[in-house]
Amino acid sequence: MKSNSYRLEWLLLIVMGLALAVTLYVYIRAKAELQQQFDVPLTALEVPAGAEVIAEGERLATIRGCFWCHGQALEGQEYFTEAGPGIIAVAPDLTREVRTYSPAEFSRAVRHGVKRDGTSVQPAMPSFAFYNMSDADMGAIIAYIQSLPEQDGYLGQFRLLPTGWFRWVAGKLPPPAALLIDHDAPRVPPAVSGSQEERGRYLAESICTECHGDNGRLRVPNTPDLRIAAAYTREDFFRLMRTGIPMGEREIDYHMKDVSKYRYTHFTDEEVDALYTYFHSMLDAPAESGS
Numbered sequence: 001m002k003s004n005s006y007r008l009e010w011l012l013l014i015v016m017g018l019a020l021a022v023t024l025y026v027y028i029r030a031k032a033e034l035q036q037q038f039d040v041p042l043t044a045l046e047v048p049a050g051a052e053v054i055a056e057g058e059r060l061a062t063i064r065g066c067f068w069c070h071g072q073a074l075e076g077q078e079y080f081t082e083a084g085p086g087i088i089a090v091a092p093d094l095t096r097e098v099r100t101y102s103p104a105e106f107s108r109a110v111r112h113g114v115k116r117d118g119t120s121v122q123p124a125m126p127s128f129a130f131y132n133m134s135d136a137d138m139g140a141i142i143a144y145i146q147s148l149p150e151q152d153g154y155l156g157q158f159r160l161l162p163t164g165w166f167r168w169v170a171g172k173l174p175p176p177a178a179l180l181i182d183h184d185a186p187r188v189p190p191a192v193s194g195s196q197e198e199r200g201r202y203l204a205e206s207i208c209t210e211c212h213g214d215n216g217r218l219r220v221p222n223t224p225d226l227r228i229a230a231a232y233t234r235e236d237f238f239r240l241m242r243t244g245i246p247m248g249e250r251e252i253d254y255h256m257k258d259v260s261k262y263r264y265t266h267f268t269d270e271e272v273d274a275l276y277t278y279f280h281s282m283l284d285a286p287a288e289s290g291s
């Protein structure tokens with residue numbers, strides 16, 4: 001009897017020790033990967049001044065969803081990603097960050113997903129889509145945020161809870177945003193005075209890619225290839241962008257309804273027209289593989 005219960009105790013101790021060792025390994029590995037450094041040099045960015053620039057910056061920030069995640073006054077908030085349990089994302093107070101980061105640091109965080117300390121922002125921040133944003137658009141957004149009153153908001157950091165460490169190491173969570181970006185790729189030109197097609201490409205590549213993805217980058221589940229827009233008539237496409245009501249008045253996912261109603265109503269008619277022209281032109285191009 002006695003030796004049996006000894007054996008049981010030893011067995012229990014070994015099992016507990018093993019569980020502890022595995023947890024420690026997973027924790028250390030997750031921690032190391034979260035601390036990974038990205039060597040992306042800072043590039044100077046001019047922040048223009050004036051009421052017109054600030055108003056345009058507000059419009060661009062609205063279209064690109066900064067308020068959606070960082071809060072109505074950009075004061076920051078805990079932001080629940082759809083990555084599931086074990087992950088707490090905090091979209092920080094931008095009114096404070098814009099005062100502590102230089103414009104070059106701020107724009108590197110937005111467009112390259114690299115924070116001041118050289119680590120990556122977590123994938124809830126769609127830097128892979130913002131990569132293509134032009135210097136002019138980035139400058140206007142910074143000018144607008146600088147014009148806002150400073151808030152006493154959230155400055156918290158992205159955190160993984162214990163279930164999150166395991167899911168991270170098992171590859172169940174999306175990778176850091178900076179890993180998804182080719183930091184040397186040429187940006188899609190803004191084509192402000194270019195053709196409608198080129199202008200539409202810029203808008204699509206720096207905005208719609210946030211959810212519709214591109215070249216294997218992150219993609220919100222169930223988002224279609226945007227060539228579907230070419231099946232729309234121009235009138236139907238305008239209605240989608242203005243009201244969130246799709247062709248045939250079907251019920252669609254709330255993401256698309258909400259971005260249309262709250263963000264894309266701020267597109268000018270020319271911009272919606274440019275997007276439509278671009279999606280139409282994609283029909284003539286050969287299908288991209290792997291997306």
Ligand code: HEC
Pocket residue numbers: 061064065066067068069070079089090091092094097106109110114115116120121122124125126130141156157158
């Ligand atoms: C879909 C949600 C979402 C949208 C849209 C979004 N952000 Fe973020 N952003 C986040 C989250 C979450 C973080 C924190 C990531 C982290 O902790 O690693 C973040 C981080 C940042 C950072 C880096 C903060 C730091 O600590 O270095 C900046 C700067 C920033 N966002 C600016 C913007 C701007 C400007 C816009 C609009 C053009 C924007 N974000 C749109 C969710 C979002």
Ligand code: HEC
Pocket residue numbers: 204207208209210211212220221222223224226228229240246247251252253255256259264275
């Ligand atoms: C916040 C995420 C998000 C963003 C940003 C986004 N979309 Fe979508 N979009 C979706 C989702 C999700 C669906 C799938 C809706 C469904 O089928 O229920 C969708 C579907 C669509 C459809 C197909 C609608 C249909 O008839 O089934 C079109 C067209 C479309 N999006 C255009 C755009 C354009 C253009 C942009 C950029 C200007 C954009 N989307 C940006 C999430 C997004």
